[in-house]
Amino acid sequence: MTLIEISSAEELKTFIQKNTVCVVTFSAHWCGPCKQSKPQLEELAKASPVPISIVHESDIGDYLHTFKVTAFPSYVLFVKETEVQRIKGVNLKGVKDMIEAHADRADPAIPKAGGNTLGGSHSAAEARALRLAKLEAGAPKAAAAATTTSTEKAEDDDDDNKATPMETEESKPAASDTGKTDDTKMEDATTEEDKKNPIDDLDKEAIKTLTESMGFSLLRAQKGLLFSTGGTVESAVEWLMEHQDDTDIDEDIPEGSLGSARSYKCNDCGKILSNMANLELHANKTGHSDFEESTCIIVPLTPEEKAAKILEIKSLLASKRSEREEAEKVDQTEQEKRRRFMGKEMVKTKEVMEREARKREATARKREKTEIKRERDRIRAELAKDKAERIANKGKLLGKLGVDGYAPSAIQYNTSGGKDDGDEEEPAAQRPKTAGSTASAANIDDYITKVSSYRAGGDGGKSLKILKLLVGNAADNPNEDKYKKINMETNAYKNKVRPFVGAKKILLAVGFAPDEKDKTHLVLKEDADAELLLSTKVKLEQALAKF
Structure with a gap:
């Protein structure tokens, strides 16, 4: 048989259900001993009578908790889907012994008493002996590797804890061992290791506390200290x-379990981890992935x-706090500098805005004074014109008298209520001699000039704009x-056409007439x-x- 690789929980269930007797090796990708012992496990699987x-x-996820695995590797033997025996840690010799103890249950066709097997000439006892012999012949390397792997060298790289090795590193072979074969050297190493009893390294005070103060038996106290983590x-x-x-x-402590793992070692940095x-936590923090069990x-x-x-921790915290305070002081200084700089910039910006506002106010006042002066000059010119007209007409003006009294013709407004200046003829005494009562196309320029003379408040310009719009729409859209x-x-008409003398006459002159209906x-x-x-x-524009 060969070592069967299982990659999912369903495959594992099927494997256990299909085989009457089988061994499942629970391993981990990060486990150093698992990697080192896998070749020997493959050799053992080739000679094993059970799969x-x-x-x-990582391949079966939470399904691992079903088997209560607490160490890697763990070898679990199942008989008819029921766990019968378990071995924790690399102990391939123990695995071989476990298989030998239950190998006769693997083939139900082999009778338990004497007799021949179906299709063969060997008895059940002989067949079992042959299988065990084959298993022993194929697994010496695996057993030797298990013995060698169980020996570890622990280095104390942890600042917070001290690690006491359960076993010491094997001594280097002397010069006289040069001629020994590999099997002889392995036996010597095993003998040397057997001489080291881990029970001797147990904490005497802990044993005393467990036995005298807590009432546990010596055997239970030793088992608790040996098999617990820490x-x-x-x-x-x-x-x-x-x-x-x-x-x-x-029961007495099994000989093969004395060298079981007591902790874990990170092969990347050498740190010893208790559980x-x-x-x-160490793997997540450092990213290390190469671990192995340690004694x-x-x-x-x-x-x-x-x-x-x-x-030491207090000193470190004080140092960190001092560094943080210094950094905060520097940061506060920088913040104060930025605050002062921003304050100065805000003051400058405010001064610039105030200066611009003063300039705008001065410009507005200057414009207002200019307009007042221009209006004053215009009024003076009108008065001079009226004075000259009075002199020429023996003290009489040809203009109208408005509701407010004197109104020069140059700035005369229509005050005839709802009627325009072209609705009816003016009285002969008030009608200018040079102008007719009806609108004429020949006088359009005079009408435009009359409307343009209304300078106060820009009234003439507003009237010209409306007139241009009305005449322009009719000219551009004849249909x-x-x-x-x-x-x-x-x-618009009431406020920007009717009050101005000559405005309606422009409309009448171009072809508009009152609607008879x-x-x-x-x-x-x-x-x-x-x-x-x-x-x-065009003239209005x-x-x-x-x-």
Whole structure:
């Protein structure tokens, strides 16, 4: 047979169910002893009368907890899907013995009493003897490797704990051993190792506490210290409480279990770790992945060592705190510098904004004074014009008198209520001699000049803009009926056309006339001159540009 690789929980279930007797090796990719002993395990599987498989903990996930595996590698023998025996740690000799003890149950066709096998000439006892002989012949290397692998050299690289090795490194062969064969050397190494009893290295005070103070028997105290992780009184008590109902709790300690793993060693940095939790924490923190089991016992720190360690930690914390305070001071200084710089920049920005605001105010005041001066000069010019007209007409003006009294003709507004300046003829006494009462296309320039004379408040410009819009729409869209009618009741017309003398006459001169059906509208005549509309539009644009 060959070593069967299992890669999933389903394969593991099928393997156990299919084989009456089988061995499952629980391993891990990060386990150093698992890697080292795998070649010997493969040799053992070739000679084994029962199938042997290997499965890694990462391949079956939480299903591993079903088998309560606490160490790697672990060799578990199943008979009819029931666990019969288990070996923890690399102990291939123990695995071979375990297989020998249950090999006769692997083939149900072999009778338990005398007789021949089906299809063969050997009796059941002879067949079993042949299988065991084959197993022993194929597994000497595996057994030797198991013995060699169980010997470890522990190095104390942990600052927080001390590691006491359960076993010492094998001495180098002397010059006289040069001629020995490999088998002889292996036997010598095994004999030398057997002389070292791990029970002798147990803490005497811990044994005394367990036996005298807690009432455990010497055998149980030794088992608790040997098989628990850490080798302390607390861990021994926990182990004894978990295994107090075991049937072999009061049996002698098996010889093969004296060298079982007591801790874990990181081959990347040499650190000794007391349990699986610390191993996982170390692996996650450092990224190391090469670990192996170790026979070193993690001895707790003494009170003096604890006190020294506490002082060291306090000193380290004080140093870190001092560094942090210095860094905070530097940071505060930098923040204060930035705050002051930002404050200065804000003051500068505020001064610039205030200076710009003062400039804008000065410009506005200057513009206002200029407009006032220009209006004053215009009024003076109008007064001079009126004075000259009075002199020429023997003290009479040709303009109208408004509701507020004197109103020069140059700035005369229409005050006839709802009527425009072109609605009816003016009285002969008040009508200018040079101007007719009806609008004429020949006088369009005079009408535009009249409207442009309204300078106060920009009224003339507003009126010219509306007139340009009305005339321009009619000129540019001769086929659009909506541009051929003007509503005289809109606010735009009332406020920007009606009050200004000459504004309505421009509309009448280009072809608009009062609607006979609706007196509130002006309608463009059918025979209106399109060229006159376009030329008037251009004149209005020019006048607006000059305004």
